[in-house]
Amino acid sequence: MKKFISVLIALTMLLSLAACSSSGEEKSTDKEAKKSSDSDYEIAVVVKVVGIDYFSVFEEGVKKFADEFGVNAYVTGPSSADAAEQVNIIEDLINSGVDAICVVPNDATVLESVLQSAQDKGITVVTTESPDQAGADWDVEMIINDMFAELVAEEAAKNCGGSGQYALYVGSLTVPLHNAWADHVEEYLADKYPDMSLCTDRIACGEDAALARETTLDLLKTYSDLNCIIGFGSQGPIGAAEALTEEDKIDDVTVVGNIIPSEGSQYLESGAIKAGFLWNPADSGYASCYIAKTILDRKKIDDSFSIPDMGDIDLDGTNLWIDNPITITADNWESFGF
Structure with missing residues (x-):
């Protein structure tokens, strides 16, 4: 009888462990599925300097993207155009575990190491205004x-x-x-x-x-x-x-x-x-986030790639070129809406 009880207890413990293991696998799978959902992406956009009109308009593009796709995308940056401060901000974002970092670099060389660190952690990196940026998956430009x-x-x-x-x-x-x-x-x-x-x-x-x-x-x-x-x-x-x-x-x-x-x-x-x-700075903010999401969705960026309302796109290495310059005069400045 004692032997039977011992065997029963052992079987119970084994079944319990198996259930825990199964539950753990399910939670892990659920987490991965949740992370792959658009609404759970966190895309941080680090601009050169906050508080000036250019990057206020740029931020409008980021907000538009966030609203359209239900993504947690937002703008942050230093209070002055300081490359070292950008590094500090990016390091904090890496430690917080964001999914993607988009950057408008103050100094391409200074940022190389920290952007590479972000990539090493599995974080997607997109830059703008910095063609051929080391440490970036892609760079997007609004003009030639x-x-x-x-x-x-x-x-x-x-x-x-x-x-x-x-x-x-x-x-x-x-x-x-x-x-x-x-x-x-x-x-x-x-x-x-x-x-x-x-x-x-x-x-x-x-x-x-x-x-x-x-x-x-x-x-x-x-x-x-x-x-x-x-x-x-x-x-x-x-x-x-x-x-x-x-x-x-x-x-x-x-x-x-x-x-x-x-x-x-x-x-x-x-x-x-x-x-x-x-060009329209809002387009830069929108395009940066759009590319980041494309990468996070594990979709290809190739010759067939396009961004809504951005026109023709040319790819050169990891640079993505869009030619949308504007000339602003006394006669037309009001027509641009920003």
Whole structure:
């Protein structure tokens, strides 16, 4: 009898263990299934700097994507255009276990290691404004760089008569896209308009209107032949226009470059900014998240890939190119809606 009871107890324990094991497998499967559901994706978008109009519009695209697909997608970023702060934010996101990180890098090189760490943890990484970014699964661009730079250069040359001295503003000396444009502008103007010369090395003030204003005031005092400012970074032309307005030099110096239409409107209408060039920043936010979700869904990104309402897409390595530039003038700025 004792032997029978012992066997019965042993069988009971074995059945109990099997049930626990089965339950555990079911919970694991349920968790994986739940994680594969769109509503459980967490996509963090790290911008260059929060609090400026460009990235407020960019965030609208992220929110639109989140609403359309029921995904937890949101924007975060440093309070100033600081690459080290971006690294800290990304490290925190890695530790929190997000599914995807989308980034607009302040410094492509500085971010390489932390983006690789994210990938090593199985986190999807998508960048924008940073072609060929090391540590990214894909990079998406809203314009074709050389063509965009030439649009800006031609407008600058047209307005200053193709001669004189010009200054180049960028967000920082390490922002990939701004410096790629600046490189091409220098080459293009040297070839097509040899009577235009760069007055000094490019200046990092394009993400700070107050700094761009002070920089412009200093340049006006230093370079008597300065007649053109090309600003990459949405705050560079704004600050330059403020300085020209203060110094009553609107008719003497051409300002062109990146602006948000509504933010630059008063300067477009006064002539302090001759023309702005951009794309819709909301498209960048939306496209970044859309690509991240495509990867998380384990779908292919190939020649048949498309993003709703974005037009034609070209793939080059891990770069995805969309050619949607806009030219912003005093006559059309209201039509863009941002």
